Amino acid sequence: MGNSIFSKEPPPPMVLVPPIFDFPPIAARTRMMVPAYELLFGKLALQTLFEDYFEKASHLNTRILLKPLEDPHVDLIATVTGPLGKNSGRTIEGNALFRWQRNLDDPNTFMDLSVSTNETMLRLRSCSYYPKYRFGAFGIFPLLNLKRELPEDYGVMGLRYGSEKLSIGSTFMPFPLSRGTPTSAWLVGRAGRLSVGVQFKPLRESKKPMCFKDLNNWSCAIGYGAGSSSPLCPSYNFSLELVRSSKLIASFYQHIVVQRKVKNPFEESQVVGITNYIDFGFELMTRINQDKSSGGADNSSFQLAASWQANKNFLVKGKLGPFCSSVALAFKSWWRPSFTFSITAINDRLRGTSFGFGLSVEDLREPSYQRADPNYVMLTPNKEHLAEGILKDLGKRPLYQSNIDSGNYDNLPKELKPLGKVI
Structure with a gap:
């Protein structure tokens, strides 16, 4: 009896569930x-896979993303990109974006102001979405623009209806100079794992009167996929898109959640494994019209990319195309603010091998480092790894994997929840 009083049960084995490097992506806020x-x-996921952390050759890209503690409804993103070397002959480009968001948990109602050294302009964007009515309105207004050559240089507005199964909307130019000319319209529907959509978008350089019967102004797509946009849920998407009756684009994206054994002397003894995230994407474009003027090299193209996040600190990405290939390595520290350093090696068939570098300082996302049992049956969002090994209590209610599969993400931290059900 005495031995049972002083004996303690060993702690259950745990599996680390690290946060995604950049989730939700910055592009999801707009x-x-x-x-x-x-x-x-799958276009947003493919854009993130093909572009993020792949820096330009012989360039240094620095970015600051900050949110003041006194007012979390506003944040600032500043980017400075410049060439490496004195004889490059290129100038340094800078961009700044100031954003106000009404609800911290709802990024769909916001207002931002952006300025850039690349163009002499000051741009205001605003968006409001009402979940009760599933109706939204938005506008883009260039306030200072010395070159107002196109009608959209005076401003564009849009109206949309969005639900879990349907999205319909249109953008137009409301000012008298453009006479309310529509710039685009779309209709997208989803039923189960199948999604279909059409889009009307006239060519900017076209001087012909707008015609809805012209197939060159239309694009259509069909997609098949499963899973949610939460990083803890595996997902995939395959789509076919016919662009302006001239190009056929086939794409595939898959997000894989796997677990591997880990031996880390800095972790607790009950930690036996870690969750990894693997992403793979492929895109093939081929021309189907009879226009041979562009040459055989432009008739088809492809690109494929893959990424592997080994833990909360390291990310490896690779991209392959017909003319060049790239490999990127990123390291992220989860201090507050967090620091991210990335290096990209680019192998171009014509220019040879070159390197690009990226440096980022961020305080927008709230990282969470979770524990789960090795069979991935239960996620327990009750611990968070902070600097110097400090543990912080985030709650005691467990979240079972069956709940995630059924779409119940209420007990997940905000940074691990899906982007939203509205399409």
């Missing part, structure tokens, strides 16, 4: 201003 056709069919 998705209500972008036609649903441009974001569905």
